[in-house]
């Protein structure tokens with residue numbers, strides 16, 4: 001099997017699983033108790049919280065554990081909206097956010113908030129001038145993703161943070177794809193809130209965190225016990241938290257070598273696909289791009305058909321409509337960068353890991369080439385296209 005869908009989820013690293021196991025069977029105490037079994041859990045949780053805080057240049061008390069990226073995004077937006085509603089009801093985000101942000105924004109719109117959705121250019125980058133122009137006296141929050149999950153484009157986060165700070169507006173970033181892939185410092189980048197998720201960085205599923213800068217007025221998201229400084233109640237998921245901490249420690253340790261390797265393989269495969277397959281192009285910015293992301297559009301092709309045929313060859317990949325599988329809507333991200341519906345439908349996303357190899361890239365290049373040819377041979381649209389070319 002060749003696994004190239006690391007933007008959807010990653011393999012839990014063996015050292016992460018090893019770190020977690022004792023917290024199921026041996027140290028299973030509730031971290032809120034006073035006997036020493038519970039204290040072991042608390043100690044492990046404190047260690048994970050410090051590891052995560054250090055990775056961002058944050059303080060441990062600014063890290064709140066959640067059940068993952070979606071919950072962190074929901075919390076950041078809903079709680080800010082509620083806590084700052086007296087100042088204003090305007091929020092700025094982008095057209096290419098993950099649905100955890102976009103659907104939360106729709107929810108807030110129904111409750112009287114006004115949302116500005118910033119455009120992006122052909123590469124998926126927002127315009128800083130458009131951002132500045134969108135800020136109003138009643139703007140309470142700017143939420144822009146660090147890096148896009150489909151096309152891999154990395155937004156100018158430090159510049160956005162600077163603008164938010166100048167205007168006294170809070171800045172949240174969905175860093176689920178970028179965290180542990182690119183260096184992040186919340187002070188240097190003026191980030192007030194940041195969402196991250198364990199299973200996107202070789203940690204376990206169902207655990208993540210929200211960074212909330214000290215001083216930001218934030219409301220409780222889950223009411224109940226006093227866990228997470230009374231902001232997010234519920235007995236802590238200690239094995240998950242330990243796993244997340246171990247995954248972050250590992251990701252920070254290998255970031256440099258992983259990035260170097262992925263970029264080399266990424267650009268090699270991009271080059272092969274571009275040079276060897278006609279009527280296709282790379283989506284997303286060529287260099288302001290996640291080290292592991294490749295996203296192509298192939299004309300006259302259905303992405304879903306390509307995925308099924310790749311699966312038969314043991315290759316796991318994703319397409320522009322995979323996130324909303326079950327729905328035939330093309331990706332909102334690919335439409336936002338200006339692709340036509342049929343161009344968005346013919347997209348393929350390949351996301352590498354540190355385990356990816358050059359041999360795998362070669363196999364994938366060959367298979368994609370064959371599949372594209374096979375599908376085009378069956379396509380009436382392609383036949384029409386060839387005829388029209390001959391007639392010219």
Ligand SMILES: *Cc1c(COP(=O)(O)O)cnc(C)c1O
Nearest residue numbers: 068069070098100149176177197
């Ligand atoms: C995966 C992802 C999420 C959701 O994270 P979960 O932990 O799966 O809830 C949010 N935003 C982005 C950009 C993602 O890639």
